[in-house]
Amino acid sequence: MNKLPIAVIGAGLIGKVHIDLAANHNEVCLAAIADPSETARQMATSYNVPWFADYRSMLDTVKPKGVVIATPNVTHGAIAVDCIERGIAVIVEKPIAYTVEDARRIRDASQEFKVPVLVGHQRRHNPIVRRAREIVASGRLGRPVSATVLCTWLKPDEYFDTAWRRTKGGGPILINLIHDIDLLRHLFGDVQSLQAVTSNETRGFEVEDTAAVVLKFKNGALATVSVSDTTAAPWNYDLAAGEVERFPQQDVNSHYLCGTDASLTLPRLEVWEYRTGKGWHDPLTAERTALHTGCPYTEQLRHFRAVIDGAEAPVCSALDGLRTLQATMAVHAAAASGAAVTLPDD
Numbered sequence: 001m002n003k004l005p006i007a008v009i010g011a012g013l014i015g016k017v018h019i020d021l022a023a024n025h026n027e028v029c030l031a032a033i034a035d036p037s038e039t040a041r042q043m044a045t046s047y048n049v050p051w052f053a054d055y056r057s058m059l060d061t062v063k064p065k066g067v068v069i070a071t072p073n074v075t076h077g078a079i080a081v082d083c084i085e086r087g088i089a090v091i092v093e094k095p096i097a098y099t100v101e102d103a104r105r106i107r108d109a110s111q112e113f114k115v116p117v118l119v120g121h122q123r124r125h126n127p128i129v130r131r132a133r134e135i136v137a138s139g140r141l142g143r144p145v146s147a148t149v150l151c152t153w154l155k156p157d158e159y160f161d162t163a164w165r166r167t168k169g170g171g172p173i174l175i176n177l178i179h180d181i182d183l184l185r186h187l188f189g190d191v192q193s194l195q196a197v198t199s200n201e202t203r204g205f206e207v208e209d210t211a212a213v214v215l216k217f218k219n220g221a222l223a224t225v226s227v228s229d230t231t232a233a234p235w236n237y238d239l240a241a242g243e244v245e246r247f248p249q250q251d252v253n254s255h256y257l258c259g260t261d262a263s264l265t266l267p268r269l270e271v272w273e274y275r276t277g278k279g280w281h282d283p284l285t286a287e288r289t290a291l292h293t294g295c296p297y298t299e300q301l302r303h304f305r306a307v308i309d310g311a312e313a314p315v316c317s318a319l320d321g322l323r324t325l326q327a328t329m330a331v332h333a334a335a336a337s338g339a340a341v342t343l344p345d346d
């Protein structure tokens with residue numbers, strides 16, 4: 001199979017991951033790196049690919065088939081639309097954009113130019129999440145009723161040496177909770193409304209360090225999510241799923257989905273259900289599916305190629321990215337107003 005040339009724009013923390021995986025992938029190859037930093041220039045030399053300080057020059061010179069956008073959030077809208085207008089498919093890292101308006105621009109450009117967009121909510125590509133989605137979709141849980149999600153862990157003090165992480169938009173709502181909201185949307189469908197309380201009392205920065213969120217889904221289910229980056233706790237999908245090497249894996253669950261017939265945990269994929277009688281006096285049996293492992297970023301690149309070839313529809317489309325962003329932004333709005341926020345039908 002010919003490898004499809006993919007370029008990476010933004011060679012920072014997550015860009016490096018995409019660069020390395022693209023350079024060593026079976027179905028795509030690394031075509032170029034665009035990032036004005038000296039580190040990025042050296043990286044391009046070490047991977048033996050062209051380097052560009054300006055991503056537009058790269059797009060017009062290299063003409064890659066696809067691009068991974070791994071730049072700061074505020075740049076996503078303009079860079080994605082520049083790629084789409086040139087007919088180049090994109091994976092845009094999460095959040096799809098810094099504002100809902102920019103996210104709509106990306107969705108509209110994708111529709112107008114008929115160019116596919118994938119949003120980098122990589123959990124959707126993890127075999128654990130795929131299996132969970134199959135279990136929920138099969139109806140085995142019965143009517144989905146509730147979800148309890150923990151996103152609790154401890155970011156080290158030096159993480160906050162970077163100024164933007166101490167200010168609005170740099171906190172765990174937009175950086176971490178957005179993944180949990182996307183995952184819940186992937187399993188339960190769209191959010192109807194939500195309420196939230198946030199706190200910055202532990203670190204004392206302008207940005208929140210903790211939040212409690214209650215969501216109502218259009219399917220009728222309710223969910224509660226506790227998020228904090230200031231707690232010495234292991235109950236967090238990134239720590240539990242072992243998806244990323246830089247986080248030591250903890251053998252715990254972070255997500256508990258409960259239905260009228262059975263319940264499901266993630267990432268351990270335990271299904272709890274009654275085998276004999278059905279009620280709180282009867283024993284519940286737990287069945288644990290063999291843990292599925294795999295690198296979701298590698299799978300995301302495979303899927304990206306299949307989407308570009310027209311063989312698969314995007315697992316996380318621009319519309320998904322937009323709706324996940326709307327729900328995440330609504331957490332800030334709900335916390336500020338103290339009232340429930342109903343989401344638009346975008």
Ligand SMILES: NC(=O)c1ccc[n+]([C@@H]2O[C@H](COP(=O)([O-])OP(=O)(O)OC[C@H]3O[C@@H](n4cnc5c(N)ncnc54)[C@H](O)[C@@H]3O)[C@@H](O)[C@H]2O)c1
Nearest residue numbers: 010011012013014015034035037070071072073093094095
């Ligand atoms: N999916 C995930 O799990 C995950 C994890 C981390 C970050 N992210 C997302 O990835 C994006 C990047 O985050 P990061 O932590 O890697 O940031 P970073 O600050 O480490 O890296 C950003 C890079 O982009 C470069 N850059 C800035 N403006 C540019 C431009 N106009 N053209 C080309 N390059 C430019 C910078 O020089 C820098 O090297 C963010 O949107 C973030 O939310 C996603």
